[in-house]
Amino acid sequence: MIPFPSSRKRGSGAHGCAGAVPDGCRRRRRGPATSRAGVTLGVVVAVTGVLLSAPASSAAYWETVINTDSFNSYGQLESEWNYLYPWGSDHNGSARMYGSSSDHNHVYVSGGILTLKASRINWDEGVSSSNPHPAIHYHSGAIHAREQVLVNDTYPNYEVRGEFQAPAVRGSWPAFWLTGAWSWPPESDVLEFKGDNRNWFNTFRTSSDVSSSVVAVGSPGSWHSYRIWMTKVSSTNVDIHYYLDGVWKAKHTANFVGKPMWLIVNLQMEGSSGSPGPGGDTYYRARNIYVGRSHS
Numbered sequence: 151m152i153p154f155p156s157s158r159k160r161g162s163g164a165h166g167c168a169g170a171v172p173d174g175c176r177r178r179r180r181g182p183a184t185s186r187a188g189v190t191l192g193v194v195v196a197v198t199g200v201l202l203s204a205p206a207s208s209a210a211y212w213e214t215v216i217n218t219d220s221f222n223s224y225g226q227l228e229s230e231w232n233y234l235y236p237w238g239s240d241h242n243g244s245a246r247m248y249g250s251s252s253d254h255n256h257v258y259v260s261g262g263i264l265t266l267k268a269s270r271i272n273w274d275e276g277v278s279s280s281n282p283h284p285a286i287h288y289h290s291g292a293i294h295a296r297e298q299v300l301v302n303d304t305y306p307n308y309e310v311r312g313e314f315q316a317p318a319v320r321g322s323w324p325a326f327w328l329t330g331a332w333s334w335p336p337e338s339d340v341l342e343f344k345g346d347n348r349n350w351f352n353t354f355r356t357s358s359d360v361s362s363s364v365v366a367v368g369s370p371g372s373w374h375s376y377r378i379w380m381t382k383v384s385s386t387n388v389d390i391h392y393y394l395d396g397v398w399k400a401k402h403t404a405n406f407v408g409k410p411m412w413l414i415v416n417l418q419m420e421g422s423s424g425s426p427g428p429g430g431d432t433y434y435r436a437r438n439i440y441v442g443r444s445h446s
Contacts, residue, residue, distance in 0.1 A: 215297050215441040216413075221264045224251070231293040233257060236331070236412045240278040243323055243421035245290035256291035264439075266291035266417040268322070268432040284421060290432075292416035295441065298331050300410045301382050305443045310340060310413065311377035311393075312439035318370040320345040321427020323418040324434040326376060328411040336406045338390055341376040343367075345423035349376070351392040353402035363392060363400035373437075382407055413441065 220230040233249035240246055245268055249257035256267050268290035275286040299308055316324045326341035337354035344350065347370050351363040367374060377393040386407050392400045417434040420427045 210444060210446050213443060213445055215299075215443060216295060216439060218438040218440050219262070220439065221259045221262050221437060224254075224259060227259050227264070227293075230297075231295055233291075233293055235292050235414060235416065236294050238279070240280045240286075241416070241418055242278070242280055242282065242284070243418035243423075244278070244284045244286055244425070244427070245288035245417065245419040246275065246278070246286045247292040247416065248289050249291050249293070256289055257293060262437055264293070264415070264436040266293075266324075266415070266434045266436075268417050268419050268428075268434075270427070270429055270431075287427065288419045290417045290419060292414060292418075294415075295413040297413075297441070298410040299328055299380075299413060299441070299443075300408070301380055301388050301406055302408050303382075304446060306382035306446055307444040308380045309377070309440070309442045310380070311375060312340075312415075313373050313375045313437050314341055315373055315433075315435040316341060316343050316349075316367075316370045317417075317432050317434055318343050318345070318347045318367075319428055319432070320424040321420045322432050322434075323421055323423040324416070325418065326415050326436070326439075328413055331410040331412050336404060336409050336411055338378060338380070338402075338404075338406075338411075340378050340392070343370060343423070349394065351400050351402075353390055353404050355404050361400075361402040361404075363402070365394055365399050367394065380406070415439070 216230050220226050228251060234247045235241060239248065248255065256269070258265050268288045270288055271286070277283045277285050299310065301308060310328070312326060314326065322343065322345060324341065324343055325339060328336070328338040330336045335354040335356060337352065339350055339352040342350040342352060347367055348364050349367050351365065353361045375395050379391040380388050383389050383403070386405045387403055388406045390402045390404065391398060415436055417432065419432070
């Protein structure tokens with residue numbers, strides 16, 4: 151995704167995650183770090199399909215930030231996620247986001263699946279409040295996680311993943327991404343389609359210093375899994391490993407240590423995905439989104 155407007159700070163009004171852990175950054179302890187097989191781990195990193203493990207520490211454990219059941223009901227959705235973008239309803243495309251606890255026209259859950267629906271409008275609703283201020287042509291949906299992702303000495307490893315049915319027609323711009331809470335960048339795009347069947351794994355260090363690994367996806371509208379493993383490798387840098395359907399696709403290195411990030415799921419329209427967009431409704435579905443981290 152393209153950065154939010156520089157005139158508005160994304161983290162405005164939100165808690166950061168430095169120093170003492172405020173309510174917005176708290177997490178539930180899930181016990182000693184274990185693999186899915188139940189083996190106690192130190193740090194385990196999946197790189198190109200090979201598990202690399204460090205010696206286990208009795209002080210280290212793994213904790214779940216968002217469990218895979220957060221779309222099972224509106225109560226669970228609203229306990230883990232907020233509606234809209236962290237900064238409001240508009241961004242860099244032609245869709246304006248709508249959604250609340252009483253408005254589920256464009257953000258709804260059923261059977262453990264989140265659906266975001268973009269609908270073309272036939273009236274003049276002005277322009278987006280965000281750069282580059284495109285005309286609003288759609289109403290759509292977005293959610294962002296209540297908890298921020300923050301890699302530091304306490305939380306040196308994160309896993310972020312989910313399964314998605316993504317639209318890939320011209321004018322559709324779905325995304326599952328991390329973006330800076332205090333400033334932009336950092337940004338990591340776990341899923342981003344821009345009007346065709348290619349997913350863009352992007353890492354923004356600055357607006358001009360960007361790593362992009364573009365991967366063709368067979369039938370993006372079918373269920374596919376998208377995942378990152380983000381691990382602290384120095385006092386300033388992380389390595390971000392990108393996966394599609396469990397297969398490692400790329401590694402990007404970025405100076406994201408100590409920089410809190412929002413996790414966002416949204417269906418934007420037009421913009422970088424081309425125009426004109428679809429004349430009818432467009433759907434983007436998600437399930438089994440999971441966020442976990444190691445606690446050292």
